[in-house]
Amino acid sequence: MNPLTLTLCAFFSRTTHTALIALLLLAGLWLTAQTAHAATAAGTMISNQASATYTDATLASRTATSNTVVTVVQQVASLTLSADGAKSVTAGGEVSYPHTLTNTGNGADSFALTNANSGGYAMTSVMFYADADGDGIADNAIPITSSGSLAADQVFKFVAVASTPGTAAAGSSNTLSVTATSSFDASVAASNTDTTTVSGRAIINVTKAMDSVSGPSPSGPYTITLSYGNTGAATAGNVTLLDALPTGMSYVVGSARWSATGATALSDADNTDDQGGIVYDFGVTQPNRATAVIAAVAAGAGGRRRIGSKSCKTSGLSRALASENAATLSANRCRAATW
Amino acid sequence: MKLSAFAFATVAWASTPAALAAHAAAPLEVKLTASKVVTEANGVERLLPADTVRPGDIVEYRAEYQNRGTDPARNVRATLPIPAGGLEYLPDGARPRAVRASLDGKRFDAIPLRRLVTLANGKQELRPIAQSEYRFLRWDLGVIAPGKSATVSSRMRLVSESGRQGAQP
Numbered sequence: 266m267n268p269l270t271l272t273l274c275a276f277f278s279r280t281t282h283t284a285l286i287a288l289l290l291l292a293g294l295w296l297t298a299q300t301a302h303a304a305t306a307a308g309t310m311i312s313n314q315a316s317a318t319y320t321d322a323t324l325a326s327r328t329a330t331s332n333t334v335v336t337v338v339q340q341v342a343s344l345t346l347s348a349d350g351a352k353s354v355t356a357g358g359e360v361s362y363p364h365t366l367t368n369t370g371n372g373a374d375s376f377a378l379t380n381a382n383s384g385g386y387a388m389t390s391v392m393f394y395a396d397a398d399g400d401g402i403a404d405n406a407i408p409i410t411s412s413g414s415l416a417a418d419q420v421f422k423f424v425a426v427a428s429t430p431g432t433a434a435a436g437s438s439n440t441l442s443v444t445a446t447s448s449f450d451a452s453v454a455a456s457n458t459d460t461t462t463v464s465g466r467a468i469i470n471v472t473k474a475m476d477s478v479s480g481p482s483p484s485g486p487y488t489i490t491l492s493y494g495n496t497g498a499a500t501a502g503n504v505t506l507l508d509a510l511p512t513g514m515s516y517v518v519g520s521a522r523w524s525a526t527g528a529t530a531l532s533d534a535d536n537t538d539d540q541g542g543i544v545y546d547f548g549v550t551q552p553n554r555a556t557a558v559i560a561a562v563a564a565g566a567g568g569r570r571r572i573g574s575k576s577c578k579t580s581g582l583s584r585a586l587a588s589e590n591a592a593t594l595s596a597n598r599c600r601a602a603t604w
Numbered sequence: 605m606k607l608s609a610f611a612f613a614t615v616a617w618a619s620t621p622a623a624l625a626a627h628a629a630a631p632l633e634v635k636l637t638a639s640k641v642v643t644e645a646n647g648v649e650r651l652l653p654a655d656t657v658r659p660g661d662i663v664e665y666r667a668e669y670q671n672r673g674t675d676p677a678r679n680v681r682a683t684l685p686i687p688a689g690g691l692e693y694l695p696d697g698a699r700p701r702a703v704r705a706s707l708d709g710k711r712f713d714a715i716p717l718r719r720l721v722t723l724a725n726g727k728q729e730l731r732p733i734a735q736s737e738y739r740f741l742r743w744d745l746g747v748i749a750p751g752k753s754a755t756v757s758s759r760m761r762l763v764s765e766s767g768r769q770g771a772q773p
Contacts (some may be wrong), residue, residue, distance in 0.1 A: 304659040305690035311657075315636045315667035315756075317682045319748075322675035329666055331634035338690065338762065365629050371659050487640045 267355070271491045271506060273521045273555055306417060307340035307372030313500060339373035342447035346455035353464040355429035355498045355564075361424045362459040365443050369416040370453075376412040377443040386463070388427045394420045394440065400472060417481040419538030425459060435465040468497030469504055469562065486517050494560040504562050509554040516547050521555065613618065631673020632680070634749065639664045641759060659764035663691065670753035674699040680745040682756050683709070690762050697759035698743075706740040707733070736763070 307312075317332040329489040335476050350362040368374050380391045393410065394403030399422045412421040439461045471493040475583075480487065491508060495501050508518060521531040528539045536546035542560045550556040633678065639651035641662040654663050667684055671677050686693050693705070704712040718730040745754045 305762055309690060310763075311687045311690055313633055313636065313638065313665060313685055315665070315682065315684045317632060317634060317669055317680055317745075318630055318653050319677040319680040321631070321673075327632070327677075329632040329634050329669070331636035334638045334654075334665070336654050336663065337656050339658045341658045341660075341764075378721050488706065574680055 267557050270523065270603075271493075271523050271545075271557055273516065290413050304341070304343075304369075304371040304417070305338045307338055309338040311336045311338065311526070319442065332396040338371065340449060341370055342374055342450035343368075343370040344376060344417065344445060344447060344453065344455050345369055346443070346445050349457050350459040351462070352459075353462050353466075353497075354428060354429050354466050355465070355468060355496055356433040356435070356463050358468075358496050359426060359428050360459075360461050361403065361426045362441070362443070363396060363399070363424050364398070364443055364457055366412055366415075366421045366455075366461040367419055368421075368447070369419050369420050370447070372449070373416050373449050375414045376421075376447055378410055378412065378423065379444045380441060380442075382427070382439055382441040384439040385433045386430055386439055386531065387442065389430050389462075391427045391441060393424060394424050394426060394604050398422075400474065402472060410494070411448075420475070427459070427460060427461060429461060429463060429513075431462040435463050446552070449560070455497040465498050465502035467495055467499045469492055469501055470496060471506065474510070477551045480514070495561065495564050498564050500564055501562045502530060502560065504559045506557045506559070507554060509551070516555075521545055521547065523557075624705045629642050631671055631675070632677045632702050632748075633670045633672050634718065635670070637666050639666070640693040643700060655761050659762050661762050662759055662763065664757055664759045666755060666757040668753055668755045669748060671748045671750050674750050676750060677748045678746070680748050681756070682754070683744055683745045684741045685709070685759055686741065686758070686760055688739060691740070692763060693738040694759045694761050695735060698741055699757045700743060702743065703756075703758075705738045706742065707737055709740045712740070712742045
């Protein structure tokens, strides 16, 4: 089943030109600093030669130089893996944990991905998938067991997707250990722990996507899609989606659509009117923020969430925007008393 | 086969008059060696060959200046580069300790090196220069008499990931 979505459009406005450039500049400076201090690349030859000046018996100035000593830099494996995760799931449901692996060694390396899980129940399956755009959702349905070759300092994003058994008792939890091991030096590995707790309640998941991840200023409009679903066992009521536009983007009036009501435009100006199960406003409840309160999200609405077949090229700017432009979600007065 | 070829080459070199003349005119011989400094669990240091090094390793360069001539060499000023692109000077890594350092190999000053920095309020102040920028060391060794030698050494570290962390603002 497809997730329900809420979309709105926005422009990069000219006023933010300076801010965006500042962001880019900061990113550039940071990168420069990082490069300057990175571990010396494997295979680098370091040569050195000592010398001296002196005066001889005739008071003539002379120079003497030594032999040249050459030292070769060897490869060292090193990695970082982040981050630990914790999620709730309904028995029989699926959880996806995003992880970021960075090759902090001084040469190309690939990293084997393995897992082990234990606890109140065992996962029925655990698979890894690439997640190049870092949205926490598998890029495709091709399972992987390795990061593939990563250059020094290269980052690899992936998700661990685990299926819980239908028999798992509510309240029980599972500890999934995700390990990446260097193929250059098998003694070098890093692990994260993902904790999955079975819940009998409503479980709302939300993801946010933008149809472009970078653009000049001004440009647009761009469409922002918030996809949400209830993978829990009970209906959630008054699910509130909040999405503040970041500085530098301006809202396109009348551009909001809700997948449950199709092509009908949502009105922006009233934060009390029920528009067929959704109360939506932009800038009324809080300036420069979209606020949507959805009356009810039934259990099972949503399911596996995938956003199109988008393949985005990420840039420093887009990453900065993506982190700044994060949607928040809250639910209150749940119909399931045990929210 | 290899051995005989080498022997032939040596003889050929030694019998070249120009080479002999050059030898006689430059009595001060400089021999440079590099060692990897490894500290064992019991705290004892060992010097290992430094043909290969890994990030984080400490390398000790040792230059021996030997006077093979018949006259003293005076005003001996020994220069040891700190190779760019990975190695950085370790604080108090030089022996003898009386050493000066340079960024460009021309101007040498006492350690720590300082540079004039213009502050946000427009004032200028001398601030220490990061040791990772030091590129040359120099010792004033004075006179080395015939048949005598003097040795200088310095320890340097190959920049590693942890070095990068420390350098982050």
